[in-house]
Amino acid sequence: MKLFGISRNALVAGLVGAGAMGAFLMGPQFPNADANPITLEAPHGAPVSFADLIEQVSPAVVGVRVRTEVPVSDRELSERERFLEQFGLIPPQEDNAPREGFGQGSGFFISETGHIVTNNHVIDNAVEIEVVTDDGEILEAELVGTDAETDLAVLKVLETGSYPYVDFGSSKALRRGDWVVAVGSPLGFSGTATAGIVSAVGEPGDVRRSQSYTDYLQIDAAINRGNSGGPTFDMNGRVVGVNTWIASTTGGGSIGLGFAIPSELVDDVTSTLISDGKISRGWLGVTIGTVTEDQAEALDLDEAKGALVASVTPDSPADLSGLQRGDVIVKVNGQDVEDATITTRVVGSLAAGSRNKFEIYRDGERQTIDVRVGERPSNLGQLATGSAPEPDSSEGDDGPLGVSVRPLDDETRDSLQLGQGERGLVVTAVDRDSPLYDAGIREGMALLDINNKKLDSVETLEQVLEEAREDGKERVLIAVQTERGTNFVTVDVSEVE
Secondary structure, three states, X not given: OEEOXXXXXXXXXXXXXXXXXXXXXXXXXXXXXXXXXXXXXXXXXOOOXXXXXXXXXXXXXXXXXXXXXXXXXXXXXXXXXXXXXHOOOOOOOOOOOEEEEEEEEEEEEOOOOOEEEEOHHHHOOEEEEEEEOOOOOEEEEEEEEEEOOOOEEEEEEOOOOOOOOOOEOOOOOOOOOOEEEEEEOHHHOOOEEEEEEEEEEOOOOOOOOEOOOOEOEEEOOOOOOOOOOOEEEOOOOOEEEEEEEEOOOOOOOOOOOEEEEEHHHHHHHHHHHHHHOOOOOEEOOEEEEEOOHHHHHHOOOOOOOOEEEEEEOOOOHHHHHOOOOOOEEEEEOOEEOOOHHXXXXXXXXXXXXXXXXXXXXXXXXXXXXXXXXXXXXXXXXXOOOOOOOOOOOOOOEEOOOOEEEEEXXXXXXXXXXXXXXXXOEEEEEEOOOOHHHHOOOOOOOEEEEEOOEEOOOHHHHHHHHHHHHHOOOOEEEEEEEEOOEEEEEEEEOOOOO
């Protein structure tokens, strides 16, 4: 028999040939007794529907609406407003007349008596706050307390009653790939629920997913403007995070990069706000940075761990306790501090006024000092910054490393926000092929210390460089002052004669 002009035998031969060719194209198969393919059982707990969970938790989720007032002095008038005022088309704003605004976000009940968690940025500058429940009831609320550092706030409804509330779960138990559900009022659409997975978990030092006091959960459940302050739930209906911000290339729309404050931190902060009305954090009065490999080499440290003190605020707890620029903090009360972020968190957890043991590395030796911690000022982020000093055109003394310098004077100290007793050398010129130039040092900056020795003259600079060469060091550590503050740079002197 023939099929479309092809005999049965030829068809069979063709099929056999195709199979043989397929095996050849896939390559030779060599069995390996030790090799096993990656195989997984079907994941347990992948829900067919989230409906039951969302139905149970939604009564505890609310929309938050606020009316704000911001003094005009805190906001520059737009060019259009100035133009209209100039020609009398709109009346000029009276001095200190507040500018009214409106905002919205989300929140959720954490107590039967009506305490609500939301974000600090949702209620910032609010003069009136109301919450909208899942069934549409509008309730007036008052502010209990806020914490700008973690972007958390606690409200309480004024009307007495018994309110449905949810409990906190464990964000630490979450793994990448675990299901989560976000509920809130994005763009005013109350009762909106979205589902996704935990995409990543921030860790100290993760500059994209962590801040001074918070390691964020990254989730891909869609959250948008208005989701701020709303809860993220695990599959047991427990809150594992508070939605707080998104990363977006569209100026605000979700692209699957949402971030939530972990539940353990939320529970701790909100409990304190309810009991005390505020968060008090320990404060030293220093600026610190994480020790880098190059800095560890310059300081003869065994490993790049700890927090390097870049500057000490005069009369601050750190100053009064004897901490100095160039110290490396390695332990607090016996606890290792691996980097600047962990150090900040450990110090922030200390009680104001308490005495604590700080183990530091100074002048090549470890030592322990007693440090009395103060209370972190509420306006710490509003410190004034000086204007950039003009590069000094006056000639300085020629020094090593292709730099010209002169001693600090009072005018330069003021422009660089240095104390009147501060010693150092102002850079008046630096060669482009100098290792100092490669390290980012420019005219107008001040060199304060080199390897923790005060730089009060060109001779000191030359002496320390000579000592470094004799000791076989390839790098030195220099404290540099700019209009933005003090920072340390490592300078490669291995090829400098």
